[in-house]
Amino acid sequence: MIPGTPGYFYQANSYEHIEDGHTTEEAQPRIDQVDKRARKWTAYLSDNFSMPTVYGDLKKSETVFVSWGSTKGIVLQAQKLLMNKKIDSAFIHFNHVYPLDKNKVAELFKQNKKYILVENNSWGQFGKLLRMEIGFEFKEQFLKYDGRPITAEEIVNKVLKQ
Amino acid sequence: MTTLQDFSGYNPTWCPGCGDWGIGIAIKQALIQLGLNPSSVAAVFGIGCSGNMNDFLNAYAIHSLHGRSIPNAIGIKIANHKMPVIAIVGDGDCYGEGGNHLMHACRGNHDITVIVHDNGVYGLTTGQSAPTAQKGFKSKSTPKGILETPINPLTLTITSGATFVAQSFAGDAINTIAMIKAGIQHKGFSVVNILQPCVTFNKINTYQYYLQRVYKLDENYKKNDFKIAVQKSLEINDEKFPLGIIYQNEKASYTDQLPQLKDSTLVDKKRFTDFDQITKLFI
Numbered sequence: 001m002i003p004g005t006p007g008y009f010y011q012a013n014s015y016e017h018i019e020d021g022h023t024t025e026e027a028q029p030r031i032d033q034v035d036k037r038a039r040k041w042t043a044y045l046s047d048n049f050s051m052p053t054v055y056g057d058l059k060k061s062e063t064v065f066v067s068w069g070s071t072k073g074i075v076l077q078a079q080k081l082l083m084n085k086k087i088d089s090a091f092i093h094f095n096h097v098y099p100l101d102k103n104k105v106a107e108l109f110k111q112n113k114k115y116i117l118v119e120n121n122s123w124g125q126f127g128k129l130l131r132m133e134i135g136f137e138f139k140e141q142f143l144k145y146d147g148r149p150i151t152a153e154e155i156v157n158k159v160l161k162q
Numbered sequence: 163m164t165t166l167q168d169f170s171g172y173n174p175t176w177c178p179g180c181g182d183w184g185i186g187i188a189i190k191q192a193l194i195q196l197g198l199n200p201s202s203v204a205a206v207f208g209i210g211c212s213g214n215m216n217d218f219l220n221a222y223a224i225h226s227l228h229g230r231s232i233p234n235a236i237g238i239k240i241a242n243h244k245m246p247v248i249a250i251v252g253d254g255d256c257y258g259e260g261g262n263h264l265m266h267a268c269r270g271n272h273d274i275t276v277i278v279h280d281n282g283v284y285g286l287t288t289g290q291s292a293p294t295a296q297k298g299f300k301s302k303s304t305p306k307g308i309l310e311t312p313i314n315p316l317t318l319t320i321t322s323g324a325t326f327v328a329q330s331f332a333g334d335a336i337n338t339i340a341m342i343k344a345g346i347q348h349k350g351f352s353v354v355n356i357l358q359p360c361v362t363f364n365k366i367n368t369y370q371y372y373l374q375r376v377y378k379l380d381e382n383y384k385k386n387d388f389k390i391a392v393q394k395s396l397e398i399n400d401e402k403f404p405l406g407i408i409y410q411n412e413k414a415s416y417t418d419q420l421p422q423l424k425d426s427t428l429v430d431k432k433r434f435t436d437f438d439q440i441t442k443l444f445i
Contacts, residue, residue, distance in 0.1 A: 002429055003204055003222035003238065003245070004201070004202065004204075004222065004242055004245050004429075005201065006201045006202070007201055008201055009200040009201050009220055009221055009222050009223070010222065010223075011216055011217075011221075011222075011223035011224065011225060012223070012224045012225065013216060013217075013225045014209075014224075014225045014226060014227060015225060021223075022171065022172060022217050023172075023214075023216070023217045023225075
């Protein structure tokens with residue numbers, strides 16, 4: 001309801017509150033509210049969550065890059081360069097990073113492949129998140145944290161060295 | 163006709179004798195006298211004893227984060243510039259946590275009214291020193307006395323560009339009602355600094371303290387003279403507290419200067435929602 005509608009009023013409360021917006025310090029309304037908010041997660045996963053996009057042939061390729069967000073273009077370019085050298089690769093690219101639909105995402109990581117985590121930070125946070133959520137641990141990772149963007153050639157070299 | 167009862171939510175939890183009781187009644191009275199009702203006014207609260215009024219005053223309301231009532235109030239105003247918007251805050255909340263927001267809201271001359279419960283302490287958290295506490299004020303957070311000098315809210319807001327700056331005293335309900343009404347009626351950014359005794363945690367700035375040091379501005383006082391107003395506001399530094407409209411001037415408000423809002427309020431316009439058109443470019 002838009003504020004200003006005659007005959008009504010309500011408060012958006014930053015304290016824990018009951019249905020009409022008034023503050024409460026009781027235990028049961030607190031539990032009800034937490035449960036209500038938790039339902040947003042289920043609703044998000046069923047209505048809004050998008051699976052990562054897979055570029056290349058996941059079945060055919062031995063090398064599988066895993067990354068998220070703005071590294072997309074660089075990894076796609078690296079895939080092209082590898083293709084020129086007759087090396088097939090796949091790329092799992094996440095746009096929706098959290099919360100994750102664990103069961104569906106885990107399916108992508110069950111194959112016997114060389115998964116390489118590509119992230120522009122020193123800790124590989126997204127890799128840690130995946131381990132926490134689906135129990136998958138990366139054996140290979142390309143992390144760059146010198147304050148500069150990743151280049152396609154660096155990724156290609158990483159693959160060729162192995 | 164709207165009554166006090168219409169504006170009354172839960173019974174306040176303020177301490178007996180707290181200046182907030184007087185301010186709470188004054189706000190409701192001012193709204194009634196302006197012909198408003200709980201559906202026609204928006205109120206945004208900060209955190210503190212003053213902010214707990216969220217549960218005690220009926221209105222379209224937001225109980226915002228600490229110090230963030232002003233940006234929320236500005237948001238409401240820009241969404242519906244025809245709606246009166248008040249921010250109900252304390253000196254800790256508004257001059258401390260939200261000091262930055264206050265300064266820039268003054269510059270923008272946003273047409274909102276900021277009502278400050280100025281008691282010099284963080285009463286809700288049991289009386290730590292707040293930005294208007296006088297130098298040397300002893301509290302739990304400053305057991306040997308506060309080192310900083312107090313903020314002068316009047317000078318700060320006048321020199322930052324506020325177009326209406328008034329001061330009242332919680333023990334003087336009639337003047338407080340008049341100042342709140344004048345602030346809401348003023349087109350542009352208005353601040354009403356209300357000197358408010360905290361009977362539990364501030365044993366210095368008591369009702370007696372203020373009764374001995376407040377005085378009403380003379381009828382001939384030139385409230386539209388910037389330099390005189392600045393000079394008048396400096397009297398606080400010598401523990402003299404003028405009550406009344408210290409400074410008032412006419413200037414275009416923020417929403418007045420937005421050509422997009424000439425024909426209708428933002429909330430009445432059709433919303434652009436097809437964000438897929440834009441996001442396609444990036445994913």
